[in-house]
Amino acid sequence: MIEMLSIDFMQRALVAALLVGTVAPMVGIFLVQRRLSLIGDGMGHVALAGVAIGLVTGSAPVLTALVAAVLAAVVIELLRTRGRTNGDVALAVIFYGGIAAGVVIISKSADGTPANLMKYLFGSILTTQRSDLYLFAALALVIAVTTWALRPRLFAVANDEEYARAVGIPVLPLNIVLAVLTATTVVVAMRVVGLLLISALMIVPNAASQLVARSFGGGLRWAIGFGLVSSVGGVALSYPLNTPSGGTIVLLAVGLFVVTAAVTGIMTRVGSRRHAEAETHAHEHGVECGHPTVTHGDHLDYLHDGHLHAAHEGHYDEHGDHDEGHHDPHGHQGTHGHPAPAGAPGSATPTTGDRR
Template identity: 85%
Template sequence: MIDLLSVDFMQRALIAALLVGTVAPMVGIFLVQRRLSLIGDGMGHVALAGVAIGLVSGTAPVLTALVAAVIAAVVIELLRARGRTNGDVALAVIFYGGIAGGVVIISKSSSGTPANLMKYLFGSILTTQRTDLYVFAGLALLISVTTWALRPRLFAVANDEEYARAVGLPVLPLNIVLAALTATTVVVAMRVVGLLLISALMIVPNAASQLVANSFSGGLGWAIAFGLVSSVGGVALSYPLDTPSGGTIVLLAVALFVVTAVVTGVMARVGGRRHDVAETHPHEHGAECGHPAVTHGDHVDYVHDGHLHAAHEGHYDEHGVHHDGVPEPAGTTPGLTSATPGPTTGPTSGPTTGARP
């Protein structure tokens, strides 16, 4: 790692990866909520057309790519909002039209060599210049501040658009802002992971975060953490392995997702077994079974032969003992109070609303 930091181009590459790894998941979490995981690909293809225009006209490719991607993002949202065509069709038209136009236009440029085209399609982070970093840092700051300031509203619209409209939120402007943020993120990341792979860095860290987070804010934090590990780690690994940085970053992100899925799956299975099961329990509890019921947190226990039993995934859990009308739960279970027995499904029918999670 010390060797990496001693090389100028690796320093710039790591800073660029740090910026992209932070902002890409911040925008991607709203795309995942809206089930628009592939919109980054569409924006990437349009950005390629913008890059081609910049190369032909002698303008900075980053600027022309940003303008083209933002315009396309706004057009997609307007078409989708007015119902003239659905989001998938609009995205497909932009997707194919953008990449075809980019390939044709870039072929007319003196700079339109295959190597130059590949640099934008799959990333070339090691060629990042100091001026590029200034541009990327400015755009990343804009994305971060806007996303953080609007996150409650963006979440509300992404989670339930009809409800957000009913409570008076400006749904269309917020969707346009999100689309513009997506386009800007694509342009920031195109030199790091490439226009064809940027969507993965926006989506995969968020997919992994959903496996471990219990809230939106927690999911955002985990997504940024996964994004940073993927981007910075991918660049650091690509140098000694002599592999393309963009592909290495995405493969590391996918690997983190797989490992997270396996670990959380194992933990869920192990954790699901960490409860005391009633040894023999042929009786099926219910509203008419004759056994008293007591509330216990978010479920109902039944007093059976002095023991507290609760239905759970096809069996009954042992939740403590009950003496002289006073429940004495096992372990650190909180106090219980009497409750009227409610209907429940027996152990042969799987979990119930009174089941212990």
């Protein structure tokens, strides 16, 4: 590890991975909300055409890729909004047209070798130059600041476009902003993950975060965390393993998703055993319900038909039969669907995620 950090190109690679791992999930969370998880792939294909134009004309491929991707993003959003064709068809046309144009144009360039093409398609983070890093840092800063400043409005539009339009939120401009942010993120991640794999870094960390987060804000924080671990960890692993950085980053992201899904699945099954349903009853316990109360830790249990019931997060836990003694071996049995009355001793109001 110390040896890796002392190498100049690895320092640049890790900084680039840090930038991409931060901003890709920030944009991706809104794409997941809008069910546009594959739009990053479309932008990547168009960006390849921009790279090819840059190589043929001798211009900076990063800048020409940015221009091509941004233009395509705006065109797709306008086509989708105006209803001349649906979003899937518009995306498919740009998707295939972009990669075809890129392959044809890049073949006319002196730098259009298979190796050069592969580094753009699948990433070549170790070839990142210091000038590239400055440009990526500037673009990443724009993405992060814009996304953070507009996140309430972007979430409102992504969650319910019709409602956002009804309350006066400028839906079309915000959709165009999101499309441009997506295109810019694709270009920033071009050297790190590759144009064909960038969509995975925008989507997979958000898919993992949805398994553990309880709110939009929490989901965004978890997604950034997963993105950073995937990008920085993937670059760090690719050095000793001598594997492509882009593929290693995506495989690590997928691995984190699988582990998270397995752990949360196990926890859910264990929790369901500890919270097995007890017999249901229509009665709601409260201070004036007439049933005796028994102090149990920091709350009260209600004695009802020989059973001790405690209000807990929208249902009742059964703490055993009264005749068998008051015990609670963490084997709570819940009566779901019978919310405890607000203000009842020991009751808890169900929490919901902060959707703002």
